[in-house]
Amino acid sequence: MIEKFDVIVIGAGASGLSSSWYLAKSGLKVCCVEQGDYIKNTDFIPIENGGEIQRYRELSFDPNIRDNRCDYSIDSSDSPISIANFNGVGGSTVLFSAQYPRFQAQDFKSFSQDSVGFDWPISYKDLKPFYDLNDKITGVAGLEGDPFYPDIKNLLDPVPLGRMGKKILNGFKNLGWHCWPAYSAINTREYDCRPKDNYSRPSNMGNQTGSKGSTDNTYLPKAIKEGLIIKTKTKVIKLIEDTRKITKILCRDESRNKFYLEAKIFILAASGIGTPRILLNSKNDNNFNGLSNSSGLVGKNLMLHPLGYVEGFFKDNLYSNVGPQGCCLISQQFYKTNQQNNFKRGYTFQVLRGPLPIESALNLTARKIIKLGDDFLTKFLSIYNHTAHLTVITEDLPEESNYIMLDHLKVNEYGEPGISIHYKLSDNTKNMLSHGLSKGRLLMKESGAYKSFAFGPVKSTGWHIMGTCKMGSDPKTSVVNKYGLSHDIKNLFIIDSSIFPTSAGVNPASTIQALSLFISEKIITKYKNLLHK
Amino acid sequence: MNNLSKPLSLLFDLAIPESKFLSSPTSELIKSNNTIFCQEKIKEFCQTNSDILGIIEKHTNNIPFFSLEEIKKFLSEKIGKELTNQFLMEFNELIIFSFFSSSKVLKNLPIPITEDEIIEALEN
Numbered sequence A: 001m002i003e004k005f006d007v008i009v010i011g012a013g014a015s016g017l018s019s020s021w022y023l024a025k026s027g028l029k030v031c032c033v034e035q036g037d038y039i040k041n042t043d044f045i046p047i048e049n050g051g052e053i054q055r056y057r058e059l060s061f062d063p064n065i066r067d068n069r070c071d072y073s074i075d076s077s078d079s080p081i082s083i084a085n086f087n088g089v090g091g092s093t094v095l096f097s098a099q100y101p102r103f104q105a106q107d108f109k110s111f112s113q114d115s116v117g118f119d120w121p122i123s124y125k126d127l128k129p130f131y132d133l134n135d136k137i138t139g140v141a142g143l144e145g146d147p148f149y150p151d152i153k154n155l156l157d158p159v160p161l162g163r164m165g166k167k168i169l170n171g172f173k174n175l176g177w178h179c180w181p182a183y184s185a186i187n188t189r190e191y192d193c194r195p196k197d198n199y200s201r202p203s204n205m206g207n208q209t210g211s212k213g214s215t216d217n218t219y220l221p222k223a224i225k226e227g228l229i230i231k232t233k234t235k236v237i238k239l240i241e242d243t244r245k246i247t248k249i250l251c252r253d254e255s256r257n258k259f260y261l262e263a264k265i266f267i268l269a270a271s272g273i274g275t276p277r278i279l280l281n282s283k284n285d286n287n288f289n290g291l292s293n294s295s296g297l298v299g300k301n302l303m304l305h306p307l308g309y310v311e312g313f314f315k316d317n318l319y320s321n322v323g324p325q326g327c328c329l330i331s332q333q334f335y336k337t338n339q340q341n342n343f344k345r346g347y348t349f350q351v352l353r354g355p356l357p358i359e360s361a362l363n364l365t366a367r368k369i370i371k372l373g374d375d376f377l378t379k380f381l382s383i384y385n386h387t388a389h390l391t392v393i394t395e396d397l398p399e400e401s402n403y404i405m406l407d408h409l410k411v412n413e414y415g416e417p418g419i420s421i422h423y424k425l426s427d428n429t430k431n432m433l434s435h436g437l438s439k440g441r442l443l444m445k446e447s448g449a450y451k452s453f454a455f456g457p458v459k460s461t462g463w464h465i466m467g468t469c470k471m472g473s474d475p476k477t478s479v480v481n482k483y484g485l486s487h488d489i490k491n492l493f494i495i496d497s498s499i500f501p502t503s504a505g506v507n508p509a510s511t512i513q514a515l516s517l518f519i520s521e522k523i524i525t526k527y528k529n530l531l532h533k
Numbered sequence B: 001m002n003n004l005s006k007p008l009s010l011l012f013d014l015a016i017p018e019s020k021f022l023s024s025p026t027s028e029l030i031k032s033n034n035t036i037f038c039q040e041k042i043k044e045f046c047q048t049n050s051d052i053l054g055i056i057e058k059h060t061n062n063i064p065f066f067s068l069e070e071i072k073k074f075l076s077e078k079i080g081k082e083l084t085n086q087f088l089m090e091f092n093e094l095i096i097f098s099f100f101s102s103s104k105v106l107k108n109l110p111i112p113i114t115e116d117e118i119i120e121a122l123e124n
Helices: A014-025 A049-057 A110-113 A124-138 A161-173 A219-225 A271-281 A357-366 A378-383 A427-447 A509-525 A526-533 B005-016 B026-031 B036-048 B050-060 B068-077 B081-099 B101-107 B115-123
Strands: A003-010 A030-033 A074-078 A227-232 A233-242 A247-251 A258-268 A307-313 A329-331 A349-350 A385-392 A401-412 A417-422 A449-453 A492-494
Touching: A003 A014, A014 A030, A014 A124, A014 A219, A014 A247, A030 A258, A049 B036, A124 A329, A124 A509, A161 A329, A161 A349, A161 A427, A161 B115, A219 A227, A233 A258, A233 A271, A258 A271, A258 A526, A271 A401, A271 A417, A307 A427, A349 A427, A349 B068, A357 A378, A357 B081, A378 A449, A385 A427, A385 A492, A417 A492, A427 A449, B005 B036, B005 B050, B005 B068, B005 B081, B026 B081, B036 B050, B036 B081, B036 B101, B050 B068, B081 B101
Parallel strands: A003 A030, A003 A258, A030 A227, A074 A417, A258 A492
Antiparallel strands: A233 A247, A247 A258, A307 A385, A307 A449, A329 A349, A349 A385, A401 A417
């Protein structure tokens, strides 16, 4: 007997859980299918007991290192940036740093404004109510009054800047550059029955207490309360299509049993990698290139936010490796196109807390800044907590020559293909990155650093995977319409970052979730006829 | 954890020598690190590099080493620069994982690691 639902959501990450909640609370019978498992509090080893090593095993951001049962191979050898993600309930928000800025209004209009990229078929104004709703559910720390985000209200107090943040803030002030406390999905006080963060675990290493705004902490309990059925450790092998409709999905559970699930509406929320992978894997006699791929764009226009890194070494102990990893300060001084630059669009500076001792020591020895031997510990301690960290998040522009494809050379135990990434930095991005690294070093100098380093793109930073199932109004040049509905399949929606036409220059989690809520609302209102059939 | 071999203990102690921040020699601290990951890493390292560890042990039975640099020089002459560098690179990773995941090390180093220490460092 095949189980039947109103809606099946594939993927329990940022977009999947937010949509599942919205649809379940609207009275629909919703099932969310997730290939990974729940992350339990007991899965985390406290940092003081050596928990950092989990970052190199089961909590690694690299699927090939982590190699959990639910992970599939991702070959990034043809790319200067490798993919980072997490598969499990909460998806990559389990390990995200909790940086939570919104896109700016101008980010939705890059073609009209700067003749690059594409205009989104929706605007900031369309998403604004859903950004607000998402902030309310998530709990966002920050400071009102930012000139770049004048309409953001009801924030929790900012995450404490600490000595490093204050030091760099002075540098920004001296240079007259924009700088603002980071928008962070972190509880700086008890919020919505979730506790205040105690900062004892960096935000990018999971969260034991529920204080981080990852979707397993925020949307999941609410969705369960509304009746969501969640099937974990269940892989979606294929979407079954008949006459331009998905009729059912073929799944496999942890006991290796295959089974089908049926629904009136199917929603793909499996990330910028997972969603095109499922579509490409679902090819049939009428759709040789995969489903929803009449445009040929499934997997193309991959954007990854190439990241630059700047370090400033200081004499003072700044406690710079303490606290929530990504959540200190941001600057959008160089965010918009400036005709004097040799690139269009721009980037965000993020002042970060540095990594924990293992990662720091591995980095410093690999770069020969310190070495094992007599004074190893003294030198290590003169740098650890004495280094300010800054990233440059560049706006990546869409290009069809950057793409993902099925990798039939690296198959799993069932013969199902992995994924390979084919990606190059454009000249525009290279110039932007170079500008950011140079300005970053200037900032470090102005803040009092005695030495600075700058490098990029950083290899293991492909967290923000966007563009691989582009949204647009023309079926020839896009995969889904402005409400996330496939141009080719009548009852298939895509709600994750794969539908972003452009990437902006900030972390996408907040926009992914706002967009997911926006589309969910359209499913309830504009496409309710699909639910009655 | 089982006892560490003599050459591996020596390497650990020379790579991170005794210091006011450490309550015991590095090899002892690492020996008490019970994380499975580190135990597996050490086992794997010893198996992969048993020949080189044997060469070091044989030499130390007659003449002691006083620094990691001495061992590096000795090995370069014995097995060549390339193999020595590969060995030391693997050792570098091993000691960093094993040392900085030891709770005894983390609690003694002057870095905020407990909840109270972290809040104090961040908020004051």
